[in-house]
Amino acid sequence: MANSPSGDSMTARVVRVLETFTVDRTMQTAAEVGRRAGLPSSTAHRIVDELVAAGLLDRDDEHRVSLGMRLWELALRGSRALRLRQAALPHMERVQATVREHTQLAVLEQDSALFLERLSHPDAGANITRVAGRLPLHASSSGLVLLAHADPELQERVLTRRLAAVSPETTTDAAALRRRMAEIRAAGFVVAPGSIEAVSTGVAVPVRDGDGAVIAALSVVLPREASPDVAIAALLQAARSIRSDLTSH
Known part of the structure; x- marks a missing residue:
């Protein structure tokens, strides 16, 4: 995976994005995700868009995102x-x-x-x-x-x-x-x-x-x-x- 200027791999950045979701914080905007993950706004928006496209995040009508059903499905396979x-x-x-x-x-x-x-x-x-x-x-x-x-x-x-x-x-x-x-x-x-x-x-x-x-x-x-x-x-x-x-x- 390609590294960011800070040295983080893409995998590390994706994990940081997913880890911003908690049992008490299930819905967020991309800007909130970026702030909590310590990522530049443009990077956070790009990663969020890619995760939504892959079904790993879901986006509602107010452009807030949550963990996607696809992520749950993959996590359970062979678990x-x-x-x-x-x-x-x-x-x-x-x-x-x-x-x-x-x-x-x-x-x-x-x-x-x-x-x-x-x-x-x-x-x-x-x-x-x-x-x-x-x-x-x-x-x-x-x-x-x-x-x-x-x-x-x-x-x-x-x-x-x-x-x-x-x-x-x-x-x-x-x-x-x-x-x-x-x-x-x-x-x-x-x-x-x-x-x-x-x-x-x-x-x-x-x-x-x-x-x-x-x-x-x-x-x-x-x-x-x-x-x-x-x-x-x-x-x-x-x-x-x-x-x-x-x-x-």
Whole structure:
């Protein structure tokens, strides 16, 4: 791909354009895209026009653009995330029927927990997680499970940076976080009260593939006062069933 005067490849510029879209910012003008992507206006407009022509972005009557259905279609073809989600969904539904609270599936992606699916009950409590949203590894229960089982290089990268407090109870001390990771590996689950929101407790377990590698985290968000015991048992059973289904298909 041709480079820009700044040295960025075309691929890098396209990625920067696509990354300006978030779960809260789904529609933008080309000028807004360019400003947020740090691109000259002419470059942003050209890239946006080409992505619209390819179906990767959609443009409405007011000339605002959004992520296109074609991008969604291509992302799902042969996606390991889609296969994992399909295998997990029936078991997530059973967990949610048991605990009647938010039930979530997350994977490790670029040093954060990326949520592939979330099931919610009408009476469930507070939860900031969204599908295709991210939470820090050191703060969320899913992230803690993924971090505890990540490769040592990624762990060191996370632990040696400044760890931001999402809530007053988020663990931000690297030594304390190392101890917690060891406890998670030994116990096979984590209970994280108040780590994201003071009123909630995150409970998460690892999901493994046929070789035993941790490929995801399955979690529920409980009211702070609720006992985690039923949720832990339901999550562990679901994780075993997901692994079995992934292995047999």
